[in-house]
Amino acid sequence: MSGKIANNLGSLPVVFESGNGSVLTDINGKTYIDFVSGIGVNCLGHNHPALTKAIAEQAKKIIHVSNYYNSDKGLAFSEKLLERTGMDRVYFCNSGAEANENAIKIARKCGSLSDKKDGKAEGTRHTIVALVKSFHGRTVTTLSATGQDIFHNPVFAPYTPGFRYIPANDYDALKDAFDGTVCALLLECVQGEGGVNMIDRDWALAACAAARKAGAVVIADEVQTGIGRTGTFLASEALGINPEIISLAKGIAGGVPMGATLFRGVAAESIVAGDLQTTFGGNPLACAAGLVVLDELAKPGFLSAVTEKGDYIRSKIASWNLPCIKNIRGRGLMMGFDIDRPSRDIQKICLDMAGDGKPGLCISTAGANTLRFLPPLVITEKEIDTGLEILYTVLNQ
Incomplete structure (x- = not known):
């Protein structure tokens, strides 16, 4: 074929x-x-009875309405996801790259809002510190955030500016990483595409502390590590880093394409209408599937x-x-x-x-x-x- x-x-x-x-x-x-599960997507395997039932039943009702409006499944899923993660707001999208794009946008907005002169945003606090060997997606901006030269193919240049990279688990790298231009620290809690590289908990805590001391927010890219993949619902739970922004995708809807960006604190408060928009994000079909995933992962002994x-x-x-x-x-x-x-x-x-x-x-x-x-x-x-x-x-x- x-x-x-x-x-x-x-x-x-x-x-x-x-x-x-x-x-x-x-x-x-x-x-x-x-042993692949669609690159970590099919968290409940294939032909899971509760998942396929929910998808079929929702398809008979309504598949898509756009985020001009709310749906019953979208509201139910958002409430349950926020309750499970302890975050304040969620924005639904379609993929991990899009979830990370949203995270980068809002982190830079937070930086602009915190960097004001005479009541106006200066726009100088826009640098994002990412990690060497990281991977954050294949759009031009998320490739720019990715700390691997192999992904920076010159035929796709120019790349989005405003990123710098430090090695994971390197305490010396933290000394000069966060200056007055930095708005965020972006990290995977386990580096997936970079080679399944482990992030030391004490180093992660030190890195987040350094970022916040400089007035930056913390973004946890949990596209691959989230939704129970590492044995806790979020891998950031095990690291104890409590991010202001979290990106999710892959297993979030058990195989139906979906992404989400979660916000708390200053990041949640900074978002206004028009900052984020997407056509397919949060459609009722994906949210119906996501509700099943949350219910299954919440069962005693699952994680x-x-x-x-x-x-x-x-x-x-x-x-x-x-x-x-x-x-x-x-x-x-x-x-x-x-x-x-x-x-x-x-x-x-x-x-x-x-x-x-x-x-x-x-x-x-x-x-x-x-x-x-x-x-x-x-x-x-x-x-x-x-x-x-x-x-x-x-x-x-």
Whole structure:
């Protein structure tokens, strides 16, 4: 089967048509254990009964009204999400990049409002401090915020100015990072695309303290780490950083495209009509799906099980004692490790294991030699063991 989809990362040679739980099925009837979940999107797996029921029922009522108006599902979802996160306001959008764009806009507005002379905003407090090895999206501005040169392709230049980068977990870098031009610190609580890099809690607290001392707000990019992925509803909870702005997407609606930017304190108070707008954001279909996600994650033991499953996977891989594997890391069901061969090759070989009644394995990469796992949060131990058995076989070939 061929198509006319624009080339992106070079799609792998498989075409999926259905899924159930953490198992995908392609058009030839081959099955695959899913350790990717749509890059952390399908948090409740595939064909989740409560999720599919809610989507089907909402589709029969109303799918879209635009944010000129409110919907019953939009109001219900906003109230429940804010209650769960302790934030003051939420703005719904369509993707993680858009959620981060909104965060950047409002952070710069906060900086302008705090930098007034004779009652007028000076506009000099607009710099955003981001981290080396970060990733915040693929729009021109979110690429600018991304602290990886590999993403700064000169053919897309000029990039949005006003960003500087400091290494994570480097205390010396904090000494001169925050001056009178800085309006925000932007960080991922675990760096996903940058290689599943862990952020030290004490350093994160010190960085946030330095930012706030300089009059800046803190933005937590929780596009990949949020919605239970790391074993707490938000990864920023584990770091204890209490951001003024949070961006969410990926798993927020269980597979229906959706993003959200959450605000509290001065960031929430700064927003007026016209600052943010989007056509599809907060449509009732996505909000109906999001309500199911919140309800499922709130069930007793759900998030602790995410932590337990992640610990189990990492300990199992460590127990293999394979010389080709090093630096196993992660939190909850967001994890990665380095290998001594191209990660893209291993990704394809794991797919090719499907056939003769045996499943293949879907895995992700986060760098030339880093494998990344983002399985559905509902993955079973049996599915985990089957997937790891495939990986073990491939790495021993």
